[in-house]
Structures are given as C-alpha cells and as structure tokens.
Amino acid sequence: MKNLTKRQSEIFNYIKEEIENNGYPPTRSEISKTFGFKSPNAAEDHLKALKKKGVLDLAAGTSRGITLSNQSSGIPVIGLVSAGGPILAEENIEKTIPNNPGILSHGVDFYLKVKGDSMIDVGIFENDLIAINKNIPVKKGSIVVARINNEVTVKTLTKISDSQVILRPENSSYPDIEINPKKDNLIFEGTCVGLLRDFS
Amino acid sequence: MKNLTKRQSEIFNYIKEEIENNGYPPTRSEISKTFGFKSPNAAEDHLKALKKKGVLDLAAGTSRGITLSNQSSGIPVIGLVSAGGPILAEENIEKTIPNNPGILSHGVDFYLKVKGDSMIDVGIFENDLIAINKNIPVKKGSIVVARINNEVTVKTLTKISDSQVILRPENSSYPDIEINPKKDNLIFEGTCVGLLRDFS
DNA sequence: TTCATAACTGTAATTATATACAGTAATTAT
DNA sequence: ATAATTACTGTATATAATTACAGTTATGAA
Incomplete structure (x- = not known):
C-alpha cells in the first residue's frame, strides 16, 4: 500500500463500502456526487491515481469496471x-x-x-x-x-x-x-x- | 429458492461466478455473448425471471445493477x-x-x-x-x-x-x-x- | 384447446458511463 | 526555483448499457 493521501483513502474506502453494500462498484458520477465533485473527471483522476498506486484495477471501456487488487481487498x-x-x-x-x-x-x-x-x-x-x-x-x-x-x-x-x-x-x-x-x-x-x- | 429451470440456473451461476471473478456483475450483452444469445433482450428476460423468483435484485437504470439476494449468496x-x-x-x-x-x-x-x-x-x-x-x-x-x-x-x-x-x-x-x-x-x-x- | 411460461430473435431509443482535453490552484519534491 | 503531484472545474463525446415493444416457437398445465 503505497501511502494513499487522505483524500485518496476516503475515495478508496467509499468504493470498498459500495462494493460491500451494493454488490457492484460505483460509477464516476456516483463517486462525484458522494464527494460533491462538480465534474466526473475529478473521480476519474482519483481512480487513475489509485490505479497507479496499485490498490485497484480499472477495466477500460467498462461501466463500473473497478476491481480492488488482492492486497487491498484481503x-x-x-x-x-x-x-x-x-x-x-x-x-x-x-x-x-x-x-x-x-x-x-x-x-x-x-x-x-x-x-x-x-x-x-x-x-x-x-x-x-x-x-x-x-x-x-x-x-x-x-x-x-x-x-x-x-x-x-x-x-x-x-x-x-x-x-x-x-x-x-x-x-x-x-x-x-x-x-x-x-x-x-x-x-x-x-x-x-x-x-x-x-x-x- | 423457487426451483429455477435448468437454463435459469446456468445464467444464475454465471452471474455468481462473474461477480466472484471480476468483482462486478455482467451486463445484458455480456450474458448474451456468453450464452450465444443474439439479442440482449434474452438476457433481460432471464434477469426478470430470476428477479421474480427472488434470487436476485435489479436496480433500475443502473449498469450492472444486479445484486444476489441474501438467501442465494449466503x-x-x-x-x-x-x-x-x-x-x-x-x-x-x-x-x-x-x-x-x-x-x-x-x-x-x-x-x-x-x-x-x-x-x-x-x-x-x-x-x-x-x-x-x-x-x-x-x-x-x-x-x-x-x-x-x-x-x-x-x-x-x-x-x-x-x-x-x-x-x-x-x-x-x-x-x-x-x-x-x-x-x-x-x-x-x-x-x-x-x-x-x-x-x- | 387455450393459456401461461420459457426461451429466445430483432429493432430501437433513451440514458448511463467512461474518458479525453483544457484549464486552475495549492502543495510537495528535486 | 522549477517541476511534478494533488485535487479539482468545465465541457464534450463516443460508446456502453438498460430496457421497452413486437414477434416466434416449444412445452406443459388448466
């Protein structure tokens, strides 16, 4: 876990909880709505950062295509x-x-x-x-x-x-x-x- | 579990496995592709049937909005x-x-x-x-x-x-x-x- | 026999979603 | 001092996805 920033941890935990509660990951819009972002791109940027840090994976062109990586889900x-x-x-x-x-x-x-x-x-x-x-x-x-x-x-x-x-x-x-x-x-x-x- | 048909069980198990493997449920298209359906509506019909039988829930207007109901996931x-x-x-x-x-x-x-x-x-x-x-x-x-x-x-x-x-x-x-x-x-x-x- | 259910094909339209590009501002690393 | 990173706004668009409507065919129940 390559030290997430405070904000990144918040986003990451939210995604984790959504998966737990709903059974599927959130969209960029849902993330934005939850954190008050006015642009879905804010969520996109966060997802890219979280991917870069290795805590999740993104499936390109796939709605809700967020998967937590093993280390972080285990x-x-x-x-x-x-x-x-x-x-x-x-x-x-x-x-x-x-x-x-x-x-x-x-x-x-x-x-x-x-x-x-x-x-x-x-x-x-x-x-x-x-x-x-x-x-x-x-x-x-x-x-x-x-x-x-x-x-x-x-x-x-x-x-x-x-x-x-x-x-x-x-x-x-x-x-x-x-x-x-x-x-x-x-x-x-x-x-x-x-x-x-x-x-x- | 209100006796699923053989086909419905196949579809249901596929969805279950997808969630387990990918971390998110499949779309109608993905289901159709897997089973060789030529129309996404075949998958839609199956999902509705599975919902009616109480083994899963569908979130309207939500991509991949499929959740397994407690009895079937537990x-x-x-x-x-x-x-x-x-x-x-x-x-x-x-x-x-x-x-x-x-x-x-x-x-x-x-x-x-x-x-x-x-x-x-x-x-x-x-x-x-x-x-x-x-x-x-x-x-x-x-x-x-x-x-x-x-x-x-x-x-x-x-x-x-x-x-x-x-x-x-x-x-x-x-x-x-x-x-x-x-x-x-x-x-x-x-x-x-x-x-x-x-x-x- | 007729009706409901199951299991699909085919088409189409709305809307949900990912995601690129162009910025801004603050903070942190080199 | 400068570059990179963080954390966003704002706009736009292609495409991913849901889902309705209209059919077809087969099967088993009333």
Whole structure:
C-alpha cells in the first residue's frame, strides 16, 4: 500500500463500502456526487491515481469496471512476528485472505496464526487463525494480543491497572504473567474477535 | 429458492461466478455473448425471471445493477436439527452468512452450530460454527456430522466397516459410540472442513 | 384447446458511463 | 526555483448499457 493521501483513502474506502453494500462498484458520477465533485473527471483522476498506486484495477471501456487488487481487498495473516517493528510490517505478512464481512460481529484488521498451546482451554489451538481488531479498547476478560518487551503473545487479560497487568494463559500448565507497565514495555496490539480453523 | 429451470440456473451461476471473478456483475450483452444469445433482450428476460423468483435484485437504470439476494449468496447456518426431514430444510436454517471463498481449503455447504461439549478436546466448543462439506467422502479420522436414527451428532470417525462404525467424542467423559449400520439407520451428512468462532 | 411460461430473435431509443482535453490552484519534491 | 503531484472545474463525446415493444416457437398445465 503505497501511502494513499487522505483524500485518496476516503475515495478508496467509499468504493470498498459500495462494493460491500451494493454488490457492484460505483460509477464516476456516483463517486462525484458522494464527494460533491462538480465534474466526473475529478473521480476519474482519483481512480487513475489509485490505479497507479496499485490498490485497484480499472477495466477500460467498462461501466463500473473497478476491481480492488488482492492486497487491498484481503486481510493479512500474520505468522511469526519478527522482533521490533510494527506487527503489520510487510515481512510479517504470511499471506492475505479475502475479507468476509458479516461473519464476525466485529471488524477484523488482521489474522494471527497461533503458536503453542497456551490457550487450549478456551479452544484456541496451534495454527488456528485468530481474528484481531486493533481498535476495540482492551478490557478485563478479553483475549488480547500483547507485546511485552517486543515479544508478541496471546493471552486473557485478567487485570489491568496503572501499576499491574495480569495476562493469563488458558492452560493450567502455565503460570500467569504479571507485568508492571511502568517497568516493562507493554503494548496491546488488539483484541481477539474471532477464530478460524481450516481442517485440510 | 423457487426451483429455477435448468437454463435459469446456468445464467444464475454465471452471474455468481462473474461477480466472484471480476468483482462486478455482467451486463445484458455480456450474458448474451456468453450464452450465444443474439439479442440482449434474452438476457433481460432471464434477469426478470430470476428477479421474480427472488434470487436476485435489479436496480433500475443502473449498469450492472444486479445484486444476489441474501438467501442465494449466503451459506445456511443450521441450528437445531428437527427430527426427520433433510438437514437443509427451511425450518432448520437459523440464518445465512456470506460466502467466503478462499478462506477454507474446501467448499462449505452449510455451517452447523455446535451443541454440547463432546468435542472440546479438539477445540470445538458450544456455539462454534463448524463448516460442513457434504460431498467429501467420509473417512477414518475425519470429524463428521452423522445422523443416527434421526439424531444428528458431530464426532470423530474412528472405524468404518460394513458391520461396525465407531464414532468418538473428543472428551474423555464420554464413551465411544458403536453402531451397527445394518441394524441402525446411519447417514453421514458431511465432513467438517473448518471452524468459525465469533467472540462478541 | 387455450393459456401461461420459457426461451429466445430483432429493432430501437433513451440514458448511463467512461474518458479525453483544457484549464486552475495549492502543495510537495528535486 | 522549477517541476511534478494533488485535487479539482468545465465541457464534450463516443460508446456502453438498460430496457421497452413486437414477434416466434416449444412445452406443459388448466
């Protein structure tokens, strides 16, 4: 995603939503009407810019011939997170899978491939994909993706205060993790909103 | 689905595939070209028929204004199965959720909402949705949806022969179920190919 | 037998849509 | 300082697309 401008993001998201809601992409006129453009050419220019940046494709001479490119229509699956850097950095993205609006009650920003057996008591197994929303405020009882001193882990958040955070593995063989957020570097990467398992 | 004719099914499936492949529905001309119609009106007639039968909707005056109706674009979620009758009967369908091609490696014919805790050792919990494919031949080791004397259950198939079938609950508190297919009425409704859990 | 439905051909007209060209103004990169 | 990019207005036009009307032929139901 080659940094869209603010305006380009707005246009792009609108197109995405239209496809989701109507089942087909908007025309230049519809885009113009929505954003108050007085000329359909404003929309045309935006489409060309978005195409140039690789987030969509245009079929020439075709009404509503807008297709979102794979990278932009899919949701990234994060495998192993390399230390440092943001979780959604290119090198962490194992693949992308199609967006599936309407299946889960919350939006999904990315999927995380589960490593280890620390959450088996709540039915989260190795290699399951857990759906993560970055924007839901983390709260007690939620299953969260936390980064503790640059190590990423999935646990149940059982206590959260200024001086102490407790993360519980849902597996009786593992002890709780107690963190002092003033001493340790703790970042919440998101909340688990769903789970996907593929029996292949 | 009010029994489409053979031809109508062909047209309908074509439209479905086009949307999936291109990201937007076909025009009357494109439909006509694909099926060899010499008049775009042949396509128009078909679209009207398909609309009348409730499987799609048409936006007037809108190019490519074809949307698949929910029932036809979604995959049924089966809640409690009433005794007798086919599993996909109207009264068993709790809701439908959007199709999500590309997420699971196998096709999904329906989702079954899990009742009980008999499969928790393999991470299948109450209220999870398990994705079922009706056409994969059941085999040893698969998690299957079986109907035994009209009762529907989800278990691991551990033995299958002419004289004996063993279904194993994945929970040490429950004993294996041994069935004599010659005596008991055993039907395999499908194989579990995936799992979906919504943390709401 | 007659009527409705299905599955088309053929023509035509309105309107929906893509898209080029010529500008303007502000911002950002070189 | 200059060029490129962003974000538009305004006009125009070819063509893409919907959709109505008038038929034909075959099939199955009332």
